[in-house]
Amino acid sequence: MSLPRPVRAVVFDMDGLLCDTEAVYRDAMTVVAAERGHDFPFVLFKSMVGLPSEASDRQVLAHFGEDYPIAEFNARVRERVAAACAIGIPLKAGVREMLDHLDALALPRAIATSSSHPSVEAHLGLSGVIPRFHAIVARGDYARGKPNPDPFLVAAERLGIEPEHCLALEDSHNGVRAAAAAGMMAVMVPDLLDVTDEMHALCVRIARDLHEVRGWLTGGL
Numbered sequence: 001m002s003l004p005r006p007v008r009a010v011v012f013d014m015d016g017l018l019c020d021t022e023a024v025y026r027d028a029m030t031v032v033a034a035e036r037g038h039d040f041p042f043v044l045f046k047s048m049v050g051l052p053s054e055a056s057d058r059q060v061l062a063h064f065g066e067d068y069p070i071a072e073f074n075a076r077v078r079e080r081v082a083a084a085c086a087i088g089i090p091l092k093a094g095v096r097e098m099l100d101h102l103d104a105l106a107l108p109r110a111i112a113t114s115s116s117h118p119s120v121e122a123h124l125g126l127s128g129v130i131p132r133f134h135a136i137v138a139r140g141d142y143a144r145g146k147p148n149p150d151p152f153l154v155a156a157e158r159l160g161i162e163p164e165h166c167l168a169l170e171d172s173h174n175g176v177r178a179a180a181a182a183g184m185m186a187v188m189v190p191d192l193l194d195v196t197d198e199m200h201a202l203c204v205r206i207a208r209d210l211h212e213v214r215g216w217l218t219g220g221l
Contacts, residue, residue, distance in 0.1 A: 050172030
């Protein structure tokens with residue numbers, strides 16, 4: 001299955017795309033909210049996926065009220081996530097095979113994430129894959145986070161490839177919106193979020209997993 005334009009670089013989201021952290025955060029938030037006697041509905045979590053931390057905080061406050069102790073909530077969530085990271089966050093299916101294929105094709109690749117650089121190290125460090133990326137674009141490297149295009153535009157600039165020749169791989173709606181706004185070929189690899197009509201309209205393809213994306217790349221060159 002060919003892609004609409006030649007692929008000269010690949011830009012990956014991190015959480016939910018490279019590693020299984022979205023489920024870790026979901027479970028941590030659910031437990032921490034329950035400690036205060038509150039339910040943490042999945043629809044709330046879904047509204048936060050792919051957003052920068054400040055925007056995620058606004059979603060929590062909009063749901064629980066402006067007096068909700070967001071700093072305490074975040075600190076407890078970070079504790080639980082850090083414990084999971086210390087054990088090691090599993091990579092998503094096909095990550096290593098995808099990177100091997102990109103090596104064989106000599107295609108540059110970057111990570112463009114809403115998370116911080118320390119979070120990239122925490123989430124991916126034990127896996128050993130970080131050195132296999134030519135650029136890491138994280139919070140603090142761009143002016144506006146997803147769903148704005150800035151993270152992807154910075155990634156393209158650092159790779160030295162025009163955005164229209166970059167394949168952008170995302171699991172979140174906000175990430176797909178950002179990649180499409182940057183002019184990249186957006187592919188959604190669903191994790192916890194459903195594929196909507198909007199995602200079909202913004203993406204050049206929807207993939208089952210990274211194994212399927214890898215199979216497209218030779219035909220897309």
